[in-house]
Structure formats: structure tokens, C-alpha cells
Amino acid sequence: MGPQLKLFIAVCGIYATFLTWSLAQEPLTTSVWPNSAARFSHSSFIVLCQALTAAVVGLFYLKAQRSDYGVREFMRRHWTDVAGISLTQALSAPAANHSLQYVDYVGYMLAKSCKLLPIMLVHVLVYRTPIGRDKALVGVLVSGGVALFTLGGGDRKQGEASLYGLGMLMVSLFLDGLTNASQDRLLRRPASKKITGAHLMVALNAAIVLWNLAYLVLLDRSQWQGSLQQLHADPAILTYLLTYCACGALGQCFVFFTLEHYSSLVLATVTVTRKMVSMLLSIVVYGHSVRLVQWLGILVVFGGITWETVKKGQRSSVQKPKQH
Template sequence: MLVVCVAGIYGSFLSWSYLQEKISSKNYSSEDDEAYFKAPLIINSVQAFFAMLVGTAYMSVKSRRLEIPAYFLFQDKKMLWNFVLIALSQAVSSPIAYQSLNHLDYLFYLLAKSCKLIPVMLVHRLLYGSKFATYKYVVAGLVTFGVVVFSISNKAKATSNDGRILLGFAYLFVSLLLDGLTNSTQDQLFSKSQSKNITGAHLMAGLNLLNAVFTFSYTVLFTRQFDYFRQFVVDNGPEVVQDILMFGLLGSLGQIFIFLTLENFGSLLLVTITVTRKMFSMCLSVFLFGHQLNASQWFGLLTVFVGIFLESFYKMFAHQKKID
């Protein structure tokens, strides 16, 4: 099961990350002008809508009957509150993180968003009183340290930002805490709702329903991104629409494997997989575009793989112990 989940996450999100980079960096102009797509909330809305549809189908297949996300959400007020809390933290975290790019280089953004293991454990500990085995702290430290070394060893290109570093760090800090709240609350929801048969499929469908409602409502009421999107397509053609739709589909398929991993193995292992997937995306970019890794980057990469091996070793050891 773990191998299938890892392969599904890697396969879906390596393609997804390619489209993410393409949408954010491609010049869609058919003429000599510049036309870069700058409406992230449109992308988030499409992603949430697709994930809701795929999650509903996934939930219906697992239960062998037609399931409606809103139906099980409103059966239990406490459960609904937990779903709303997670969906809000997801919906708010992304725009706050993007806001930090006005004040920080992209390197710092990528670095901070890649180091989710520690805030997840911090929120688990402070908010829910969870305790972890010593090896989990070692794994979190190794993976985070490896990502840090790999990222800061890469020479960053000059970027345009206002240099207000402290404000940028504040945005990122809040975003990471929200990410930690999301992952830890998902764990608690699973552990306390097993009698209610809450599965990864329920979580995927319910969260993305709420996420789509929140993101779409905010985009319509407080931004003009839909007007921008419509005019962008009129001026530059439908290619960006095709890319966004494929981006949403791949992300939705990837979420199935994410919630399977979360349901069966917990948020810490999930974060380890997703962080290392980002590392493989970076390595793939290096080999595809002929970049060369320096000694420090190879050291960082090796450190991450040591952390992965340690996590896998202890998981297999614990599983073998249960069998014996």
C-alpha cells in the first residue's frame, strides 16, 4: 500500500509541478507582447472543484453507493466544525504564502514551504499534546536540514521584491503554522472519528467542497480575478484554460493518494513524502535542463535520503514486530 501511495503521489505531482511552473512562467502571448497569467485564486478554485468531483466519485466507489459530501458533513456539528477549520486553514494559507513573495525572494519561499515537518510536529505537540518517538524528531531534523542545505546552496537569481524581509518572514511563519494546523487536525479527525467511518475519501470530498466554496466566494466578492481571467483568454487564446484544467485533474488524482497515505500512515510520513517529492522535482529539473549540483547540494540530497531510509526502516521494523 505504501509503495502504491508513494508512486501515485510522485507520478501525479511531478506532472502537476511541471504544469504549475508552466502556468506561472509561460508567456501566453501569441504576439510579441508579454502575457503572464497572474490569477492564482482562479487556479485554486479550479483545483478545489476538480478535487471535490474526484473525491465524491472516490468516496462513492469505496462505499459502493452514491455519496454526497454535504450529507455526511452536516450529520455531526463537531465534525463539521473540524472540517471547516481544516478547509479554512488550507484556503487562507496559500494566499498568505504567496503574499510573502512581495517581500522575499522565491528561494526563501520554496525553502520555508519545504520544511513542514517541524511545524506539523509543533502544532501536534502544543495543540493536541501528542508525543512522538525519538526517531521521528531525528527524521524531521534530517529531512529539514537536507532541504535547507540543498536550497541555500543554489545560487539564486535576482528577483523583484521590496526587501521588507521581516514582514515576508511573518507571512511565511503564519502560513507554516496554518499548514501544521491542517495536518495535525486531519490526524485528530481520523483518530477520533473511526467509529463514524470517516475515510480519506470523505476527507478529500468534504474538504474540497468547503475549500471550493470559500475560495470561489472570496474570489468573486473581494477580487476581480474572474474578469482578468476572461479577458486574458480573449486576448491570448485558450491554451491557459487547457493547462489549468489538466493541472486541476492531475492534482485531484494526486490527492487520492495523499488522503490514502494520510488515512493509513499519518501526516508525518505524508509530509516526508511530499517534501522529498519536491526534492525529486528539483533534481529532475537539474538533469532535464543540464544544471550541475555542487558538493553542498549533493550533501543535502544525501541527508534527505538518510532521513527517508530511517523512516522506512522504523516503519518496517514496527510492522514486523506486529506480525511477530
């Protein structure tokens, strides 16, 4: 099988799994369920189920690779990295899910599309590295577009709630930036045995399970009990939850495959376009009302992201060594 066909299959896999994932996530987290008369807002429980499913699927993915580097050995050698990366992931996902109580799903997807923002924040605030003028301009455009969309959709009271939700999203994005930067450093670190995306998928999701179990058992037992009670009262929630978990786990396999065999630019392009389609699907399928000023915000965000993607591709072409 040629590399182009493999990439085509990977892209189709990312689209199929994550478009279905997003269509399941929105009603799962934002609907008011009839019997319990409440939203399923148990963020840590949802993350726990997602991570457990992804860890199991990741084991099969790693086994299919026939790697001689076992998960236990990997975790023993890199337990500090795994603990740190999984902690930022474990904190990011509940913050993002919690924000859905205050912003609509289209705004959520728009903000989560802005991978450049957390990367810039991490480099400036954590690593103290300067950023180029082009990236700074894109950062301003993207930030302005997200704010324009989020705050341009309702009255003052709704705007205040949206502002809080946007703040939670920014926290989640910053944690995503820490996660991505740490993953890149770990994958590129010289090692006696090759670290693959499958190793990260299994180890990180297993650690996220432990983090969330500890939180639910030690600090928030009411969320655990509330989750089970609501699932019992509204069994339909389970269908959306299982779909969300299964699609997320399978999607991670395609993401890590693309990251290993192709460039991060390819993955970023696929991810951004997929999220754009997810937003449009959400508007069409669930009948969201989008104001003109919000459409302007969407155009500003994706215009900025597209410009950055094109610039990055041009820089990559220039930096490639010439073949003699």
C-alpha cells in the same frame, strides 16, 4: 488483488499524477506569458479551480466505495471540523503559490518536502507537547538546509526577496501542519459511521471552493477579472491549468487510498521520494542552475528527512505487539 499489488498501483498513481502536476505547476505560476507579458499569479483563482476539480473527482471516488454515509450527512455532523480544516487549507495554498514569485521552484519543492517542520511547530506552539531530541535535531538540519538552498542562490537583493518568499513558505507549512493534525484527529475520532478519505476529499474541497469564492467575490474581484482576462489573452495557460487541476485531483485519490489502507509512514516515504524526483525533474526539464552550496542544502534536507523516516520505522517496529 493482493495488498502488495494495490500498494504498487497506488505508488505508481501518486508518482504519475504528482510528477505531471509539478511539471505543470512550474510554468503555470512562474512563466511570463507572451501576450499578457505577466505571470499568472492569481493564487486564489488557481486554488478555486483545483478544489472544484478535486471535489467532483472525489464524489466519483466516494460513489465507487459504495459508502452508506452520504456527504451531506457527514458535513452536517462535522461542519465545524470541515470549516476549520478547509480554512487552513484555503489559506495555505495561496501563500505557497504566492511564494513562487520570490523563490524558484526547486527551493519551493525542497521546503514543501519538510513535513516534519510544521508538525513540530504545531505540537510545540499549539498543543504545547514536548518533542524528542532526535526530532529537534532533524528540525534544525531541515531548517538549515532549506535556508542554505534558498539564500545561497543569488545576490543580496535576490536574497532579500528569497527571504520573504521563504517566510511565505513557512506560513504555508505551519498551516499545512494544522491541517494534517486536524485531519488525523477527525479520522481517528470514534464515530457511529466510518469516515473515509473520500469523505474528507469531497467535503474539504467543497468548503475550499466556498472560501475562495467568498474571497474573490467580496474582497478581491480584481483577481477574478484579471484571471479571466489573462486566460483570454493567453489561452495556452488553460492547458497547464487543466492539467494541474486534473492531476492534483486524481493524485488526491491515490493519497487518501494509501492513507486508509496502509500506514502514514508508507505515505510519507512515497511523498518525500516523489518530491525529490520532482525537484530533479525540474532541474533537468527547465534547466535550473543549482550552485554547489545549494546542492549541499538539498543533501542536508533529504539526509535529515531520511534519518527521521528510518527512526520512525524503527519505533513502529518496536511498538508492534508480539504475536503469540
